[in-house]
Amino acid sequence: MCCIAGCPSLLGRDRAEKEGIRFIKDKGELKIGVINLMPFKEEVEYQFYAVLGRFDISVEMEFLYPENHIFKNTKGSYIKDNYYPMGELKKRGYDGVIMTGAPVELMEFHNVNYWDEIKSFIKSNQLPVIYICWGAQAALYVKYGIKKISLKEKLFGIYRHRTNKNPFISGEFMAPHSRNTQNSSEDIKRAGLRILAESDEAGVYISSDKVYSDFYISGHGEYQRERLQYEYCRDKQLLPKNYFPEDDPEREPSMNWDSHRKEFYYNWLKYLKEKKLSNIPNNM
Template sequence: MPIKVPDLLPAKSKLKEENIFVMDESRAFTQDIRPLKILILNLMPLKQQTETHLLRLLGNSPLQLEIGLLHTSTHTSRNTSAEHLKQFYKSINDVKANRYDGLIITGAPIEKLPYEDVTYWEELSEIMEWSKSNVTSTLHICWGAMAGLYYHYGIDKYIMEEKLAGVFTHSLTDPHEKLLSGFDEEFVVPHSREADIRKTDIEQHPDLKILSESEEAGMYISASNDGKQIFVTGHPEYDAFTLRKEFDRDTEAGLNPPVPVNYYPDDDPAKTPKLRWRTHSNMLVSNWLNYYVYQETPYKL
């Protein structure tokens, strides 16, 4: 089934090249079906890149989706044009009266900042509070997962001595959990972050459960018992070259970043990395949409 996106969204042409069924608003208007309404709060600096990453995964679902894009109005983006934001994005004030089947909160490269020092923390807190009564289930990614755990449960992050970057092997803590349906017992996921969430802090909350972790990368997926809050510390949405772009950017900036682990063939940055986590990523998002959104949401929002 298709995902419904704004007519002129740049990501649409890229997704069509990959044979992902994308339906624009004009065609969707003629369809007699109630699509799931999914809102993406995009906190990443390169918003158009993240749009493509997430829409690629959402478009792999058999469900028909209507996508909305949200940004924080209290922060001025330096990497995305004001015209793009004005044309395709809304703020919380624009959608506050609406209800949504699902919400995705992305990461942001600000792990070292205390939450209260983030310029849009107050607005993000408002959005997360609003989501508790206006969204069926929320999927938090990377820094978004850290921020969600801090806001909803008071669980703080810990700054790492060195950035965690690479592709790491993960295992299942509870293979019978619906979110993990169809997963292999071991699978790989990209991580790119400078802070961590400790497993022991999650275990102190009876309302939370750990679903997947990695010996090298730590806690990966946790969730509330009711499935309304899903926290994913990695970047399953990344494409094959995202980590390379980040590594090259930080190298050019003189930051001397570590070479992403298990990413380049033979750990050689001169070689072309391969995408090895597509199946897991598609399954994660499809399971979230099916079991935690579609099967839980009312027909009339």
């Protein structure tokens, strides 16, 4: 049975529950903190409830926010009632953390109003983390001095990736990307990081440190089926590549990245569970 514990008033959780994901009332086997930097909070909540709530490992999730950020698309009262400030992260007892992307990738890091909080977390954190999109670029910059590179055209669509040998993701798979910047594979290799998955068109997708504690993901395996469709309708610019059947926006897109995200996130949760169990004293 799929099991996630968490705050019942979160709108993203409500949506996931209506789609068949069942929740437990007590604490899960793992506790995950999600630093949600995206403007539409409910959508990201739903994405991670839907992803992490499908496995036989029960997960408790909490969401966090940077205190220096001014929210324009979500009521401040909703954040205060349902989220924890990032300053409390170390007190919450998480087994792992996910940091989302943010729509600030064309800004210089130091111009982002919550940059000091993000930088402080990246520097001081000792928990396993998945950094996503801008979050990954921020972490690579703070930890290794790797700069982001602007693309001539937005990378937008579903792209095929190949994997290098690792215990988290295997074979070839499709995954969504939606970004205007990237990190170079040469810089990532020079920093001594592992490249776990990459694409001829989309570049490095997943990299990690040597012990698989930190993951840097340039794309969005957590996306729901309609996310790129929403972005296309909003911007009316690029047609997302390999997304609509026969490139027809009137047809429902297939979700051909679902098996990839199942494999990666399930293996990440197993890694966290094994790590947690290995730290339990023998007399317990």
